[in-house]
Amino acid sequence: MRSPFAYTPRPGPLQSASPGAAVVYLGSLVAVAFIYSNPIVLLAVGLAVVMAGRIAGAQRAVRAALWMGLTLALLIVAVNALVVDRGATVWVRLGEWPLFGQVDVTAEAIVAGAVLGLRAAVVMVAFAVYSACVDPDRVLRALRPIAGRSALTATLVSRLVPVAAADAARLRDAARLRGPGAAPVGKAPLARRLLAGSLDRAVDVAATLELRGYSLGVSSSATGATRFPPYRWTTRFTMGRARARSRYDRRFCVTGVAVLAAAIAGKALGADHFAEYPATEIGTGATTLVVSAIVALSGFAPLRRKPSNSPRALRWMRNTHKTEFSRGASHV
Amino acid sequence: MSELAAPPRPAPALAVEALTYAYPGAAPTLRDVSLTLSPGEFALLAGRSASGKSTLLRAACGLVPHFHGGEIAGRIEVAGIDAITSGPSKLAAVVGYVAQDPETQVVSTTVAAEIELPLEMRRDPPTSRARAVEEVALALAIPHLLDRAVDTLSGGELQRVALAAALVTRPRLVLLDEPTSQLDPVAGDELIWLLRRLNEEWGVTILLAEHRLERCLAAADRVIAMAAGSISFDGNPRDFLTWAQAADQALETPAAKLFSLCGIEPLPIGVRDARRTLASSSAADRGEVDPLRTACTFSSPTSRRQQSHSPPKKLREEGVRLPSTTALRARGLWVELTQREAPRDVLKGVDLDLHAGERIALMGRNGAGKSTLLRTAAGILGPARGKVDTPGGIALLTQNPSDYLVRERVGDELPGAEGLTALRVVGLEQKVDADPRDLSGGERQRLALAIALAGQTKGDELPGLVALDEPTRGMDRARKDDLVGLIEDLSRQGAGLLVATHDVEFAAAFAQRVVLLGDGVVIADGPAAEVLSGGWYFATEVARVLDLPGVITPKQGADAIRAEAGDG
Numbered sequence: 001m002r003s004p005f006a007y008t009p010r011p012g013p014l015q016s017a018s019p020g021a022a023v024v025y026l027g028s029l030v031a032v033a034f035i036y037s038n039p040i041v042l043l044a045v046g047l048a049v050v051m052a053g054r055i056a057g058a059q060r061a062v063r064a065a066l067w068m069g070l071t072l073a074l075l076i077v078a079v080n081a082l083v084v085d086r087g088a089t090v091w092v093r094l095g096e097w098p099l100f101g102q103v104d105v106t107a108e109a110i111v112a113g114a115v116l117g118l119r120a121a122v123v124m125v126a127f128a129v130y131s132a133c134v135d136p137d138r139v140l141r142a143l144r145p146i147a148g149r150s151a152l153t154a155t156l157v158s159r160l161v162p163v164a165a166a167d168a169a170r171l172r173d174a175a176r177l178r179g180p181g182a183a184p185v186g187k188a189p190l191a192r193r194l195l196a197g198s199l200d201r202a203v204d205v206a207a208t209l210e211l212r213g214y215s216l217g218v219s220s221s222a223t224g225a226t227r228f229p230p231y232r233w234t235t236r237f238t239m240g241r242a243r244a245r246s247r248y249d250r251r252f253c254v255t256g257v258a259v260l261a262a263a264i265a266g267k268a269l270g271a272d273h274f275a276e277y278p279a280t281e282i283g284t285g286a287t288t289l290v291v292s293a294i295v296a297l298s299g300f301a302p303l304r305r306k307p308s309n310s311p312r313a314l315r316w317m318r319n320t321h322k323t324e325f326s327r328g329a330s331h332v
Numbered sequence: 333m334s335e336l337a338a339p340p341r342p343a344p345a346l347a348v349e350a351l352t353y354a355y356p357g358a359a360p361t362l363r364d365v366s367l368t369l370s371p372g373e374f375a376l377l378a379g380r381s382a383s384g385k386s387t388l389l390r391a392a393c394g395l396v397p398h399f400h401g402g403e404i405a406g407r408i409e410v411a412g413i414d415a416i417t418s419g420p421s422k423l424a425a426v427v428g429y430v431a432q433d434p435e436t437q438v439v440s441t442t443v444a445a446e447i448e449l450p451l452e453m454r455r456d457p458p459t460s461r462a463r464a465v466e467e468v469a470l471a472l473a474i475p476h477l478l479d480r481a482v483d484t485l486s487g488g489e490l491q492r493v494a495l496a497a498a499l500v501t502r503p504r505l506v507l508l509d510e511p512t513s514q515l516d517p518v519a520g521d522e523l524i525w526l527l528r529r530l531n532e533e534w535g536v537t538i539l540l541a542e543h544r545l546e547r548c549l550a551a552a553d554r555v556i557a558m559a560a561g562s563i564s565f566d567g568n569p570r571d572f573l574t575w576a577q578a579a580d581q582a583l584e585t586p587a588a589k590l591f592s593l594c595g596i597e598p599l600p601i602g603v604r605d606a607r608r609t610l611a612s613s614s615a616a617d618r619g620e621v622d623p624l625r626t627a628c629t630f631s632s633p634t635s636r637r638q639q640s641h642s643p644p645k646k647l648r649e650e651g652v653r654l655p656s657t658t659a660l661r662a663r664g665l666w667v668e669l670t671q672r673e674a675p676r677d678v679l680k681g682v683d684l685d686l687h688a689g690e691r692i693a694l695m696g697r698n699g700a701g702k703s704t705l706l707r708t709a710a711g712i713l714g715p716a717r718g719k720v721d722t723p724g725g726i727a728l729l730t731q732n733p734s735d736y737l738v739r740e741r742v743g744d745e746l747p748g749a750e751g752l753t754a755l756r757v758v759g760l761e762q763k764v765d766a767d768p769r770d771l772s773g774g775e776r777q778r779l780a781l782a783i784a785l786a787g788q789t790k791g792d793e794l795p796g797l798v799a800l801d802e803p804t805r806g807m808d809r810a811r812k813d814d815l816v817g818l819i820e821d822l823s824r825q826g827a828g829l830l831v832a833t834h835d836v837e838f839a840a841a842f843a844q845r846v847v848l849l850g851d852g853v854v855i856a857d858g859p860a861a862e863v864l865s866g867g868w869y870f871a872t873e874v875a876r877v878l879d880l881p882g883v884i885t886p887k888q889g890a891d892a893i894r895a896e897a898g899d900g
Contacts, residue, residue, distance in 0.1 A: 006481070008484075009442060155445075176712060177712070179785050179786035181748065181754060183746070193738045201436065208439055210398070210424075213421045213450055215419060
C-alpha cells in the first residue's frame with residue numbers, strides 16, 4: 001500500500017502548478033503559522049490547509065497528518081501542563097513530583113500548550129499537502145542547475161524509500177509463510193536480508209544510471225547520438241513538458257503574496273494579540289478577524305475553475321446552431 | 333557523364349569479434365564470440381539459462397566490463413564505437429538496454445521524468461526533450477501514462493516505460509533481456525509486436541534474448557543461439573528450428589515439435605506459418621478442401637477422453653492414491669485492496685474447490701487477482717466477505733524465492749528432522765551444508781518451497797495445498813520440465829497444487845484443470861485441454877495452430893493429425 005504522503009499525480013490546479021508557485025502558496029500559510037500565536041488565526045490557517053488538501057484530492061494525506069498532528073498536539077498539551085506552573089487559574093494541584101517539583105496544572109498552561117500543538121499540527125498538514133500534491137521530480141529538477149548530483153541523489157531516495165518499504169513488506173510476508181519446522185526468522189536476519197536486498201537494488205540503479213548516461217561529462221554530440229531538433233515556434237512552446245508553466249501559477253503566487261502581506265500588515269496593526277500568562281487573553285479585534293478571514297479563504301485557491309459552459313451560454317450556443325442549421329435547410 | 337558516388341556504408345549496429353569474457357574470479361562466461369548485426373535487423377538470442385546471453389547483452393551496452401569488472405579479450409563495437417574503451421554512458425547515445433525486471437531500472441517517481449532522464453543526462457535542451465518524450469510516448473502508446481507515478485503502474489506498463497526510456501535517445505541498437513518474462517500473454521505479445529513495429533518503422537536494430545521462443549520467433553529476421561558461452565547457431569528462424577531439432581530440443585517451439593512428430597516439413601516459425609503449411613499440405617493431399625475446416629470436423633481421441641473426465645477421476649485411473657479430501661474451498665470470496673489511493677475489489681465473489689492430488693493452473697492477466705487469491709488462501713490477506721478454507725494446511729511459495737532465504741547454510745534454514753524431511757520432499761537432502769547463494773536458480777526455488785513445507789509434512793503426507801505464484805519467471809524449458817516433475821511428484825504424494833502462471837505451455841504441461849480469472853471473477857474453469865484450446869491469448873501454440881477442441885500439446889496434436897490422416 002502506498003504511503004498517504006506519497007505524491008500522486010492528479011489533474012488538479014495544485015498538482016499542475018509549478019513547484020515554485022506551490023511553495024509560495026503553501027509556504028505563505030506555514031509562515032503565517034509561525035508568525036502568529038493568536039489561536040483564531042492559527043485555526044484559520046489550519047482550516048485553509050485542510051480545505052486546500054481536500055480540494056486538491058489529498059484527503060488521505062490530510063487525514064493522516066491530522067491524526068499525527070493532533071496526537072502530537074495532545075502530547076504537547078500534556079507536557080506543557082505538567083512542566084509549566086505559570087498561570088493564575090489552577091485546576092489541579094498534583095503535589096511534589098521527583099524532578100518536576102511542585103506540579104500545578106493551570107488552565108493557562110493547557111491553553112498555551114494547545115496553541116503550540118495547534119501550530120505543530122497545522123504545519124504538519126501543510127507539509128502533508130505539499131508532499132502529496134507537488135511532484136518531487138519537478139522540484140528536484142528545478143534544483144539541478146544549482147546542485148545536480150545532490151538533486152539526483154534526493155530523487156533516488158524519494159524513489160527507493162517506498163521500494164525498500166515494499167521489499168520489507170514482502171520479506172515479512174515470506175517470514176510468515178515459513179513452515180513451522182523451518183528456523184524462525186527474527187528481526188535481525190530480516191533486517192540483514194533487507195539491507196542486502198537494498199544494496200543489490202542500489203547496484204541495479206547504479207547500472208541503470210550508467211546506461212542513462214550518468215557519468216557522461218560532456219555533451220554527447222560527438223558520439224553519434226541522434227537528436228530531435230528543438231522546436232523553433234513561439235516561446236510558448238519552448239519550455240519542456242516538465243517545466244511548462246501552469247495557468248494556475250499566477251493564482252497561487254498572488255494568493256500566497258496576498259496572505260503574507262495581509263498577515264504582516266495585520267501583525268503590525270495588532271491582529272496577533274495573544275497572552276498566555278498570567279491569564280489567557282485572545283485578541284478578537286476586527287483586524288484579527290479580517291486576517292483570519294483572508295487566510296481561511298485562501299484555502300479555496302486550489303479550486304478548479306469550471307469551463308464557461310453556463311446554462312445561459314449553452315442556450316445561446318444551441319440557439320446559434322439552430323439558426324445556422326435552419327439557414328442551411330432553407331438553402332436546400 | 334558524372335558518376336554517382338555510392339553512399340558510405342553505415343557501420344554495423346553491433347560487431348563482435350573473438351570476444352572472451354570472465355566475471356571476476358570466475359570461469360569465462362563468453363568464449364570466442366563473433367557476430368555482426370546490420371542496421372535494421374531484428375535478431376533473437378536463444379539459449380538455455382547461463383549460456384551467456386545476458387552477458388553478451390551487457391557487453392554490448394558497456395556494463396561488461398566497465399560496471400562488472402573481470403577480464404575481457406577481443407573486440408566489440410556498437411555503431412562504430414568501441415564498447416571496451418568507451419563506458420556505458422558514452423554508449424548510451426547509441427544503444428538502449430531493457431532488463432528482465434523493469435522494477436530495477438526505474439529511477440524517477442513519475443513516468444515523464446523517467447523517460448526524460450537520459451536526455452537530461454546528455455544535456456539536451458528542454459525544447460528537444462519535450463518533443464522526444466512526446467514522440468516516444470506516442471510510439472509506445474503510453475501518452476496517458478506520462479503523468480502517472482511509477483509505483484502505480486502494472487508490470488506491462490512499467491516494462492513499456494523502461495523501453496521508452498531506452499528508446500528516447502533514438503538509439504541505433506536496442507538490447508532486451510527477457511522483457512516478457514514477467515508479463516501476461518497479452519502484454520507479452522503486445523510488446524513483441526511493438527518491437528517489430530519499431531524495427532520496421534524506425535529502423536531500430538533489435539537484439540532480443542528470450543526463453544519463450546514461440547512468442548517471438550515469427551517477429552525475428554535472425555536467430556543466434558548460444559551454448560556454454562559460445563555461438564552454437566546463427567541463421568534464419570526456419571534453419572534454427574531444423575538445427576534445434578537435432579542439437580537441442582529444449583529450444584524447439586511447440587509448433588515445430590508438432591510438425592517434427594508428424595514428419596511435416598518445413599518446420600513453422602509461427603502460428604500463421606504452421607496453418608499455411610498444414611493448409612497447403614492438406615489441399616495437396618485431398619483436393620481443394622479447406623484443411624482447417626476439415627480439421628475442425630474431426631474430434632481427437634485425446635480431447636474426447638480429456639473432456640469426459642473430471643480431474644480426480646482421471647487421477648484415480650492413473651493409479652494415484654487420492655484421499656477424498658478438499659484441499660481448498662473458497663465460497664463467495666471478496667477481497668478489497670487499496671490501489672492507487674482508492675480501495676478496489678480485487679476478488680469478486682470467487683467460488684473454487686480444489687481436491688487433494690489435483691493440479692490447477694490459475695491464469696489471467698496481470699492484476700486479475702491470481703496472487704491475491706493465493707495470499708488470501710494462505711492467510712496473508714483477509715477477505716472482505718466470503719470464506720476460504722484450507723483444511724489440510726497450505727504451503728505458499730511467492731514470486732521471489734530469495735525472500736525465504738535469510739541464512740548462510742541450508743541446514744540452518746531447515747534444522748532438525750522436520751527440516752530434513754522437507755529437504756527430502758524437494759530432493760535437496762544432499763545440500764544441507766551448502767550456502768543458499770551457491771545453489772542454482774531451480775535449487776533455490778526448491779529450497780524456498782522446502783522452507784514453506786517444513787513442519788507441515790506428516791511422514792509421507794504433505795500439506796493439503798501447495799501453492800506456487802509465478803514459479804517459471806526467467807526459466808528455460810529444461811528447468812520448467814524439472815518443475816513439472818516436482819509438481820507431479822507432490823501431486824502423487826497427495827497434495828493439491830494451485831499454480832498461478834502466465835505461461836500457457838507450462839500450464840499445458842502440468843495442469844489437469846485451468847481456472848481463468850478476469851478482473852477478480854472466475855471466467856473459465858475446466859479441464860486444461862478444454863480451457864487452453866478455446867482462445868487466442870490463453871491458448872497453447874499447438875491449440876492456435878490446429879484449433880481443435882482439447883488438443884493443446886504437440887503430442888496430442890500429432891495424434892490428432894495422424895488420426896485424421898488415417899481416417900482420410
